[in-house]
Amino acid sequence: MAKPIIEINLERLKNNLSSIKKIIVKNSILAVVKADAYGHGVIPIAKTLEQSGINFFAVFTIYEAIELRRNGITSDIIIFERLSKESFKLAIKYNIIVNVSWYSDLELFKENNSKNFNCPKYHFKIDTGMTRLGIPYKSSEKFINNFISSTNLVPDGIYTHLSTADEGDLSFAIKQKNRFDKILNSLKNKINFKWIHLSNSGGVTNIDNSNYNLVRVGMLLYGALPSDSLKIIPKIEPVMNFKGEIVLIRRVKKNTPISYGGLYKTSKSSNIGVIQVGFADGMPREWFQRGYVSWNGKKYKICGRICMDQFMVNFLDDNPNEGENVLIWGKEGNNYISIEEISKDIGLNPYNLFTAISDKRAVRIIK
Ligand SMILES: Cc1ncc(COP(=O)(O)O)c(C=O)c1O
Numbered sequence: 303m304a305k306p307i308i309e310i311n312l313e314r315l316k317n318n319l320s321s322i323k324k325i326i327v328k329n330s331i332l333a334v335v336k337a338d339a340y341g342h343g344v345i346p347i348a349k350t351l352e353q354s355g356i357n358f359f360a361v362f363t364i365y366e367a368i369e370l371r372r373n374g375i376t377s378d379i380i381i382f383e384r385l386s387k388e389s390f391k392l393a394i395k396y397n398i399i400v401n402v403s404w405y406s407d408l409e410l411f412k413e414n415n416s417k418n419f420n421c422p423k424y425h426f427k428i429d430t431g432m433t434r435l436g437i438p439y440k441s442s443e444k445f446i447n448n449f450i451s452s453t454n455l456v457p458d459g460i461y462t463h464l465s466t467a468d469e470g471d472l473s474f475a476i477k478q479k480n481r482f483d484k485i486l487n488s489l490k491n492k493i494n495f496k497w498i499h500l501s502n503s504g505g506v507t508n509i510d511n512s513n514y515n516l517v518r519v520g521m522l523l524y525g526a527l528p529s530d531s532l533k534i535i536p537k538i539e540p541v542m543n544f545k546g547e548i549v550l551i552r553r554v555k556k557n558t559p560i561s562y563g564g565l566y567k568t569s570k571s572s573n574i575g576v577i578q579v580g581f582a583d584g585m586p587r588e589w590f591q592r593g594y595v596s597w598n599g600k601k602y603k604i605c606g607r608i609c610m611d612q613f614m615v616n617f618l619d620d621n622p623n624e625g626e627n628v629l630i631w632g633k634e635g636n637n638y639i640s641i642e643e644i645s646k647d648i649g650l651n652p653y654n655l656f657t658a659i660s661d662k663r664a665v666r667i668i669k
Pocket of ligand 1: 334382463501502503504518519520521522528
């Protein structure tokens with residue numbers, strides 16, 4: 303049976319890591335592998351990174367962290383989710399680092415401390431302008447002092463998250479960094495944080511002096527750019543090739559309507575290929591107006607709407623064989639389609655496209 307193919311190239315992952323290291327110089331990397339490593343499959347990705355020297359990972363939920371532990375990842379792992387009683391307990395059990403991201407998180411620590419239970423290692427998450435999780439920057443100095451004096455627990459780190467690091471206008475990102483610096487400055491004689499971090503992929507490439515001693519990098523590791531407004535572009539290559547099988551080639555006449563709504567009509571008689579991948583598999587549904595796939599080094603127009611399980615391609619007078627694959631995105635031999643190009647065309651970003659990939663019917667090939 304024809305299945306969508308998600309091909310993961312671990313050599314490229316290692317090369318991307320080396321290129322990122324060149325731009326962050328001596329700082330450490332916290333590899334962001336949440337959401338199944340942005341759809342790339344978290345276990346082989348994390349294992350490869352750990353073998354390549356990464357010893358700090360971030361995921362969102364405690365269950366993603368436990369999955370890593372159960373699969374033999376021994377490095378530090380931080381979870382970004384809001385702390386709950388459940389995640390607190392499991393974090394102790396599995397040796398996971400948590401965020402302190404709201405005032406009431408102190409109660410969880412106090413309660414456990416007073417009963418002489420262990421507490422997990424923690425980082426303070428400061429909200430400097432993202433307005434998501436995080437202690438609001440204006441009250442963070444007071445909160446941190448109070449937290450430490452009432453728990454006697456030394457923090458493992460402190461961080462904030464930028465909301466506009468990969469936008470053309472960096473003024474707000476710089477404002478966030480200045481707010482963060484002010485807090486660090488006010489605490490510097492009292493607390494010695496092991497880890498201080500602010501930058502994501504956009505920060506690393508766009509904001510001067512933003513690396514502190516740790517950077518949280520996701521997208522660049524997977525070989526895609528978070529946006530087209532980056533000052534420094536590291537030498538990276540796509541880790542994922544997304545491909546689909548041609549299950550049928552049929553010759554149709556000029557003016558034949560194709561797919562739902564009959565929006566596309568052939569301008570001459572053509573070889574139409576049916577590809578067995580649809581939006582249920584993560585094929586972006588909007589990528590049909592100007593969308594294309596690559597086969598044999600050439601680009602061919604996607605014709606008509608993408609269906610749930612299939613889409614059609616106009617090969618004109620070329621003759622691919624049934625059973626051959628087309629490249630939807632990635633880089634393979636003389637075929638190359640960047641996920642950034644697709645995202646831009648349809649008004650999304652690579653984060654959406656990668657994480658929309660579904661494993662349910664696809665086959666994963668790890669290279
Ligand atoms: C808190 C936090 N830090 C870092 C990252 C990594 O971002 P990027 O993939 O742009 O490097 C994310 C991703 O969404 C995040 O939520």
